[in-house]
Amino acid sequence: MVEGNDAVHRSRDLGVDFATPKVNLDALVHPRTELPPLLNVPLAEIIDFLVEAGQRLCDPSNPYVEACIERMARVSLQPRSVIEFTIKDATNYLDKKVLTEVVEQNFPNPRALDEWVPRTDHQGRRSFVRAYAPRLVHVLPGNSPGMGIRSIAQSALVKAVNLFKMPSADPFSTVAFLRTMAEIDADHPVVRSMSAIYWRGGDEAIERILFRPQYFDKVVAWGGGDAIDNVAKYIGPGFQLISFDPKTSISMVGREVFESEAAIAEAAELNASDISILDQEACVASRFTFIEADAEQADRYCRILADRLRIDRTGQGTPRPLDLDLKEEIETLRLMGDDYAVFGAADGRGVAIRSEDPVDFHPLRKTSNVVSVRDLSEAMKYVNVATQTVGVYPFHRMAGLRDHLASGGAQRIVRLGEAGPSSIGNPHDAMYPLHRFVHWMAHEDGCEVRSPPAT
Structure with missing residues (x-):
């Protein structure tokens, strides 16, 4: 947790000022020479940790959630009762059955998240395939305080290294969840895989450095047309956009x-x-x-x-x-x-x-x-x-x-009347998001049966 008032910003909806510490760019990048912290942590252990974090979020005495609600009520168009309900309702996603079903719907063979899965094609070529832990930048939406919780959970399920850019309409809920997880175990690989900060969208002094394939594989962007267009200008070879654009x-x-x-x-x-x-x-x-x-x-x-x-x-x-x-x-x-x-x-x-x-x-x-x-x-x-x-x-x-x-x-x-919660694990915005998050890697290991030479 880094605190400070080096930069003063204004919230999007109500124009309320809030302060953030100076951004340390070096601290936000996990070197590619080091393996992702979650790579070899079994998926089952990750799910158990998320479930425990969800229970802590529901605890009425959780000081981080209460502080989050108080602060969000000052910057959000939503009334306090809606903010409180939305954040606490989002914790329903942190259920063992829900998280397991999400994985099973996104991956035909979830084993690929934990190991190199062997296969042999019809010509006898042997290979191994893995849904490898990606490096992701997330540009979070400002219209739903529960999305930070969901995004953290999904990113943990794919074992990603993550940087969350928080919105000015909600620079609080993602921090509250990360602090809750850190209180359970500050050295847990899930915690060590996450960073959340705020900078003003479009700040090239930050974005032109971070939004590079040397550091991240993909940017997962939510938001209006201007926000998506801003992110899209950084897209190039090796740096992909997964867009949840205006709908x-x-x-x-x-x-x-x-x-x-x-x-x-x-x-x-x-x-x-x-x-x-x-x-x-x-x-x-x-x-x-x-x-x-x-x-x-x-x-x-x-x-x-x-x-x-x-x-x-x-x-x-x-x-x-x-x-x-x-x-x-x-x-x-x-x-x-x-x-x-x-x-x-x-x-x-x-x-x-x-x-x-x-x-x-x-x-x-x-x-x-x-x-x-x-x-x-x-x-x-x-x-x-x-x-x-x-x-x-x-x-x-x-x-x-x-x-x-x-x-x-x-x-x-x-x-009609059921536009709200969707079926667990179904496609979102015409895609299976977790399937797109990962870095699909193939290891090909030769041929078991070689064809006879042509005559």
Whole structure:
């Protein structure tokens, strides 16, 4: 743990100042001449250590977690209750069954993490393959304080040497987890494989030195377009980018919803649940709802949806107001006649906007744009590689939509209302992340049976 106030920074969302010590670049690089600390630690022991760390994180008397929550409440747009829930909910990932299943889903043969796995191809060539411990730089996201916990766990599972660049919206949770692990055993190989620091994104004095293949294999980057573009300029031979770039999630509601009042109420409640995830800050939170309806039917649905959105689901009380630009956009649409209809108020508590085409701004803070279409197939033109999760109602329509959604670039289809926690070990952003993290190494050892010479 290094403390100091050599550099003063400003948090992204609320503009709160915080100080960090001077960055010692030499301390952040693990020489390639030295083997990774976790290389020969059995995966089972790593999982046991992560599980113990998760239990310590859940301890109400953990001073690092409590300090983290206090500090995050000062710099985050999320209310304290949501921050506390998100951090403690993230510890559910540190469960033995969960971590084991994640590994098994990412690797056809998890033995490759622990040893050189032998194989012989059909021509008799012998070889050994290993999922070798990588050297990773992580550019962490600022919209979910639990991602630091998850990223540390995933990196430990692949035995990586890691440098975590923390976001200005959360320079605390990753440190809290690392300090908790260090209290268990400061010399444990998991602890010795992790460093977490903050620097201002785009600071070339740091990035042009660290983001090099001499020191790291890959950068694992989360964030908005500007953050990803900044990292991408350093990518070259030997230094790869694994990008979790900006995503937008949507909902699709079929005409069957109008068969009964109960169906409308059910769909609106499920829809509102998906929209409200982390106050619509998360990538999985729905922003656009495409509904098979005429304008009158869509207005009927929007009125109920807006009511459901305005329910306080987190106990946060009075929400922060919408940004002035977004509020003005919504109020302008309210005045534009039949092409648009606005239900609810632009006050951060929840609003539904009906239109025939998607609005040209990014819905935030419990704002849903409900787009009426004659058939859900018409919505496919709005699906692209930035479309992450698609919630569908009624559920039986999912099978008929999934191929078209995948062709458009979408990455996940779920029942409406289930956009939140995903199935354990499933692909994330159209890939198996841990499988991509590792450095795949082959050792070829000759041929057991040689072919006769050609005649």
